Amino acid sequence: MNILCNLCPRNCLVNRNKKLGYCNAPNKIKISLASLHHWEEPCISMNNGSGTIFFTHCNLKCVYCQNSKISTDGVGKEISISKFADICLSLQAKGAHNINLVTPTMYAPLIIKGIKLAKSKGLIIPIIYNTSSYENIDTIKKLKGIIDIYLADFKYFDNDYAVKYSAAPNYKEVTKLAIDEMYKQVGKNVFDEEGLMIRGIIVRHLILPDLYDDAKKIIEYLYETYNDNIYLSIMNQYTPINYNPKFPSLNNKIPEQEYNNIINFACDLGIKKAFIQEKGTCSLSFIPDFNTDNI
Ligand code: SF4
Structure with missing residues (x-):
């Protein structure tokens, strides 16, 4: 890990052995949960689930975060690189279709070492980098050959919203560059004969209340x-x-009519490759219970 941290666009330039930056992440891998997760896109979760590792802390810290217990409150455990590799292998042994690294940015160099170690011990399933896309291009470039699939958010088009909700004035520009580099690395999507995604990129957009034009x-x-x-x-x-x-608008759910309008907009553009969600996906029951007892 760089002595002065510039892993993400916050560019804090702090020595994380001595001082915390914007994300509050330590200089060791820290995780909040490792488990099989069944609610990703179907080509990711398939039957057995995605081997999901939630990293503690976050470099974006959106005010509406559904996982604030880990992103802001920092509930999690520090682990060594070799323990991280063992966790990846144990998820594979449990039948995980992939290793899904959720909010990994702050630990990227340590994760690269951990994945290399796990691969040397038999890890063969695809590796997913699941990110807010608030990424430094150099950090993404270092992931070339390590990451098979990018699950990349595109949260805001208008940077005024990025400032308001995530204190990230350059979100749009940074995200465009990051997604471009991801696409260069992994190219078009590839699936196996069962329909499991083995390479490629899915860009996610979580629609926020009142930001319907931004979504379009x-x-x-x-x-x-x-x-x-x-x-x-x-x-x-x-x-x-x-x-x-x-x-106040963040206290509202997304009206069905607004969601349908956005889906119709995507269809009218000619988009054929998109995942959409059914009614009932807005629920607290989809938010994991971050219990670190089993780490
Ligand atoms: S990873 Fe954390 S400490 Fe490093 S630049 Fe980003 S916010 Fe700052």
């Missing part, structure tokens, strides 16, 4: 740039958790 701009940009060479995942599962009087 993201969808339009992605289709104009990548056509059907990537998959989109257009998500309606936003779940209001803590009422914050500073952001």
Whole structure:
């Protein structure tokens, strides 16, 4: 890990052995949960589930985060690189279809070492990098050859929203560059004969209350740039958790009509490769219980 941390666009330039940066992440891998997860896109979860490892802390820290217990409160355990490799192998032994690294940015160099170690001990399933896309291009470049699948958010097109909800004034530009590099690395999506994704990129957009035009701009940009060479995942599962009087609209769910309008917009553009969600995906029951007892 660099002595002065510049792993993400926050560019804190702190020595994380001595001082914490914006994300509060330590200089060791810290995780909050490792388990089989069944609620990713079907080509990721399949029958057995995705071997999901949730990393503690976050470099974006959106005010509406559904996992604030780990992203902001920092509930998790520090582990060694070899323990991380063992966890990957144990998820594979449990039947995981892939290793799904959720919010890994702050630990990227340590994760690269851990994945190499796990591969040397027999890890063969695809590795997924599941990110907010608030990434430094150099960090993504170092993942070449390590990551098979990118699950990349595109959260805001208008940076005013990125400032308001994530204190990230350059989110759009950074995300465009990051997704471009991801696409260069993994190219068009590849599936095995069972329909399991083994390589490629899915760009996710979680629709936020009142940001319906912003959602359409993201969808339009992605289709104009990548056509059907990537998959989109257009998500309606936003779940209001803590009422914050500073952001009253965040207390609303996504109306079905607004979601349908956005899906129709995507269809009218000609998009054929997209995942959409059914009614009922907005629920607290989809938020994992971050219990570190089994780590
Ligand atoms: S990973 Fe954390 S410490 Fe490093 S630049 Fe990003 S926010 Fe700052």
